[in-house]
Amino acid sequence: xxxxxxxxxxxxxxxxxxxxxxxxxxTHVRVxxxxxxxxxxxxxxxxxxxxxxxxxxxxxxxxxPPGSLDLDQAVFLARREAGGYRVHYAIADVxxxxxxxxxxxxxxxxxxxxxxxxxxxxxxxxxxxxxDAGSLRPDRDRPAVLWRLDLDGDGRVVEADVRRAVVxxxxxxxxxxxxxxxxxxxAEEPLSLLREVGMRxxxxxxxxxxxxxxxxxxxxxxxxxxxxxxxxSPLPVEGWNAQISLMTGMxxxxxxxxxxxxxxxxxxxxxxxxxERLRRVARALGVVWPAAMPYGVLVRALDPxxxxxxxxxxxxxxxxxxxxxxxxxxxxxxxxPRPAETDHAALAAPYTHCTAPLRRLVDRYASExxxxxxxxxxxxxWVRAALEGLPGEMVRGARRAGEAERECVDxxxxxxxxxxxxxxxxxxxxxVAETRPTAGTAHLYSPAVVGHVEGPADGPPLPLGRxxxxxxxxxxxxxxxxxxxxx
Numbered sequence: 001x002x003x004x005x006x007x008x009x010x011x012x013x014x015x016x017x018x019x020x021x022x023x024x025x026x027t028h029v030r031v032x033x034x035x036x037x038x039x040x041x042x043x044x045x046x047x048x049x050x051x052x053x054x055x056x057x058x059x060x061x062x063x064x065p066p067g068s069l070d071l072d073q074a075v076f077l078a079r080r081e082a083g084g085y086r087v088h089y090a091i092a093d094v095x096x097x098x099x100x101x102x103x104x105x106x107x108x109x110x111x112x113x114x115x116x117x118x119x120x121x122x123x124x125x126x127x128x129x130x131x132d133a134g135s136l137r138p139d140r141d142r143p144a145v146l147w148r149l150d151l152d153g154d155g156r157v158v159e160a161d162v163r164r165a166v167v168x169x170x171x172x173x174x175x176x177x178x179x180x181x182x183x184x185x186x187a188e189e190p191l192s193l194l195r196e197v198g199m200r201x202x203x204x205x206x207x208x209x210x211x212x213x214x215x216x217x218x219x220x221x222x223x224x225x226x227x228x229x230x231x232x233s234p235l236p237v238e239g240w241n242a243q244i245s246l247m248t249g250m251x252x253x254x255x256x257x258x259x260x261x262x263x264x265x266x267x268x269x270x271x272x273x274x275x276e277r278l279r280r281v282a283r284a285l286g287v288v289w290p291a292a293m294p295y296g297v298l299v300r301a302l303d304p305x306x307x308x309x310x311x312x313x314x315x316x317x318x319x320x321x322x323x324x325x326x327x328x329x330x331x332x333x334x335x336x337p338r339p340a341e342t343d344h345a346a347l348a349a350p351y352t353h354c355t356a357p358l359r360r361l362v363d364r365y366a367s368e369x370x371x372x373x374x375x376x377x378x379x380x381x382w383v384r385a386a387l388e389g390l391p392g393e394m395v396r397g398a399r400r401a402g403e404a405e406r407e408c409v410d411x412x413x414x415x416x417x418x419x420x421x422x423x424x425x426x427x428x429x430x431x432v433a434e435t436r437p438t439a440g441t442a443h444l445y446s447p448a449v450v451g452h453v454e455g456p457a458d459g460p461p462l463p464l465g466r467x468x469x470x471x472x473x474x475x476x477x478x479x480x481x482x483x484x485x486x487x
Contacts, residue, residue, distance in 0.1 A: 016415040019478030036103040041126040044097040045133035051164035061171040069131035077193035089147040094357040096143035100382035112397025114359040155200025160251040198240020208348035211296040233304040253350035259373035260330030267345040270319040280465030284428035325391035417475040437461035451482035
């Protein structure tokens with residue numbers, strides 16, 4: 001999970017956007033696609049492999065941020081006559097466009113994931129697929145991997161099935177509009193059921209001991225010659241929509257585990273030291289965390305619209321680090337054994353990535369594994385052949401995305417403060433170097449910037465977990481990260 005989702009609103013010639021372009025050049029990010037991959041994509045977009053099963057009668061709809069074009073998922077919810085709910089969840093079928101072993105496939109394996117920068121994104125697949133022919137845009141027939149999930153009245157999955165189908169989304173909705181309709185009581189039943197099912201799933205997550213972080217999004221704008229941060233708290237509907245995706249990923253993991261072949265998303269439990277560090281941060285920020293209160297309960301009680309809570313939620317993402325993937329294959333138990341530990345720590349359940357194939361390589365393979373498991377059919381050989389190397393590829397791609405994100409955060413923070421060198425800020429100390437107690441990490445109260453702080457070697461130790469005043473001594477986007485000294 002990103003430490004801080006960031007968008008930038010600015011003009012083309014500003015120092016920040018220039019630094020972002022230089023970052024991509026320095027890290028050898030390939031924005032353009034090779035000509036052969038583009039030719040394959042153009043041909044595949046005109047001639048996709050369409051399934052025989054027609055599900056265009058389902059009134060599916062998508063919910064995404066305004067302006068999104070790479071629409072991976074479309075959903076429709078209804079009540080079951082026997083009680084409970086039925087969720088149809090259509091996932092873009094990238095395998096309908098990508099031929100295993102072709103140039104487009106090779107390029108996807110080289111990119112692994114879509115990379116997000118504050119000023120643009122570098123897609124996993126060419127836009128002719130990711131934003132057009134493969135995207136579940138409204139009023140267009142599209143190949144999809146269609147899940148049918150039957151739930152009981154508490155939101156538990158009682159039956160899951162998945163098959164290929166031709167689908168047609170009826171509407172492209174955005175979060176703010178859906179939230180307004182639900183709040184006003186004017187939403188049609190499928191949207192009101194999204195709230196109902198989403199809240200049921202959140203309750204089940206809490207009962208399992210799982211956690212979800214509502215990390216505020218930070219937009220950086222330039223006003224009167226100065227960069228200014230503006231925060232946006234996630235809407236409840238974003239969490240409810242995410243629960244549908246998580247539920248599908250958990251259903252997919254169960255299918256794989258029963259079949260004996262699959263690839264799981266993994267996350268180890270947070271070390272005790274990390275939790276203790278968060279308790280120090282909570283005390284510094286004035287976040288009340290009773291000793292007997294579990295971490296997951298605390299997180300749900302926080303208000304992302306509160307600046308102190310928002311800052312604490314940013315620090316909480318440290319507990320979600322260390323995620324990876326593990327593949328297993330019943331036909332090759334010596335090479336790819338079933339993992340001893342299958343639960344994803346944040347979800348407290350087995351989980352697989354299978355709902356964002358336009359943006360993540362592994363999801364295309366996970367969909368094939370789930371389709372084979374549901375049908376009792378053999379796993380396609382091209383999928384089985386890739387299993388052993390897939391976790392490593394995904395870790396490599398995730399590392400690249402994480403490095404890009406960290407670099408972008410550093411650039412944005414430097415851009416925020418580049419005209420404020422010499423100013424004094426209120427901050428709290430979130431980390432102190434073990435070998436040098438006068439150096440560590442400070443988190444400003446406003447704006448929510450994290451940076452290195454270092455005093456003289458013979459000075460007093462930094463007050464870990466406590467408030468202090470710091471002076472900004474450097475901030476130059478693309479050249480120097482933000483740095484502070486005790487004031």
